Amino acid sequence: MRRFFYDSSMQESAGQILITGPEAHHIRNVLRMQPGDCAELFDGKGAIITGEIGRVSAKEVVFEVLSRTDAADAGVPLTLAQAVIKGKKMDLVIQKATELGVDTFVPVLTRYCENSGRAGKQLERWQRIMLEACKQCRRPIPMQICAPTKLQDLSFPEGGHTIMPWENETGMPFSALELDDGQPVLVLIGPEGGFHPSEVAYAEEVGFRTISLGPRILRAETAALAAVVLAQQGMGNL
Known part of the structure; x- marks a missing residue:
C-alpha cells in the first residue's frame, strides 16, 4: 500500500484528509491513483491512517478515513551526530539512519569536513530523503534533522551516554559498553579525514568515551551505520 505524509493541523477535518502540493501531484500525475484506491497516511506524530481516495482534482486529493491507529513507543532515543561528509555519502547515512x-x-x-560551507x-x-525513507520503511514519526552545528556547540543528552568511535582507540571495544539502562545515547562520527587531535581532546574533555569499531579503518558512512546498529542493539531497540 502506498504511503504519504500530511499535516494534521491543516489537512484533516470531519473524517477526511486533504492532500495538496507535491504529494497530491505525485498521487495524481505520477502514480495515477483514482477514487477508490487506498493508501496509508502518516501525520508525523504517530497516527497511522488507512484512507480511501474520494476525490481527485487538479490541485488536491481527498481521502476518506477508514481506520486510525497510533504508533507504539519507539524505545530509548538515539542521536547520531555525523560530521558532514560528501553529498551522496551524507544522503546514504541520512536514509539508513532513518530506517x-x-x-x-x-x-x-x-576541521576536516568536506564542503562544510554548503x-x-x-x-x-x-528532509526529502528522510521522508522518502520513512515511507519506504513504514516509519510513522520522522527523524528530526537539526541545523548544522559546530562540534563545540553540540548539545548532549542529559544523563545519557556520549560515544565517539575513533580509529586510534584500541582498549575499549563497542561490546564493552553497557547501554541498556534506559538512558539516551549520542553517537559522534567523524568525517572522511577523521577527527583532528584537538577535537578528540575536546570530546574527551566534555565526557565522550572513545570506542573501537574493530581492527579495520572504516569509511565514515560505514562507521556511522555500524555504530547505529550496535547502539540500537545495546539499548534494546532492535
Whole structure:
C-alpha cells in the first residue's frame, strides 16, 4: 500500500484528509491513483491512517478515513551526530539512519569536513530523503534533522551516554559498553579525514568515551551505520 505524509493541523477535518502540493501531484500525475484506491497516511506524530481516495482534482486529493491507529513507543532515543561528509555519502547515512530508527540527526562541522560551507543549504534535500525513507520503511514519526552545528556547540543528552568511535582507540571495544539502562545515547562520527587531535581532546574533555569499531579503518558512512546498529542493539531497540 502506498504511503504519504500530511499535516494534521491543516489537512484533516470531519473524517477526511486533504492532500495538496507535491504529494497530491505525485498521487495524481505520477502514480495515477483514482477514487477508490487506498493508501496509508502518516501525520508525523504517530497516527497511522488507512484512507480511501474520494476525490481527485487538479490541485488536491481527498481521502476518506477508514481506520486510525497510533504508533507504539519507539524505545530509548538515539542521536547520531555525523560530521558532514560528501553529498551522496551524507544522503546514504541520512536514509539508513532513518530506517534504523535514529531519533535525531545532527550534521556536525569539524576541521576536516568536506564542503562544510554548503551544509546549511542541504537541509531541505536531507528532509526529502528522510521522508522518502520513512515511507519506504513504514516509519510513522520522522527523524528530526537539526541545523548544522559546530562540534563545540553540540548539545548532549542529559544523563545519557556520549560515544565517539575513533580509529586510534584500541582498549575499549563497542561490546564493552553497557547501554541498556534506559538512558539516551549520542553517537559522534567523524568525517572522511577523521577527527583532528584537538577535537578528540575536546570530546574527551566534555565526557565522550572513545570506542573501537574493530581492527579495520572504516569509511565514515560505514562507521556511522555500524555504530547505529550496535547502539540500537545495546539499548534494546532492535
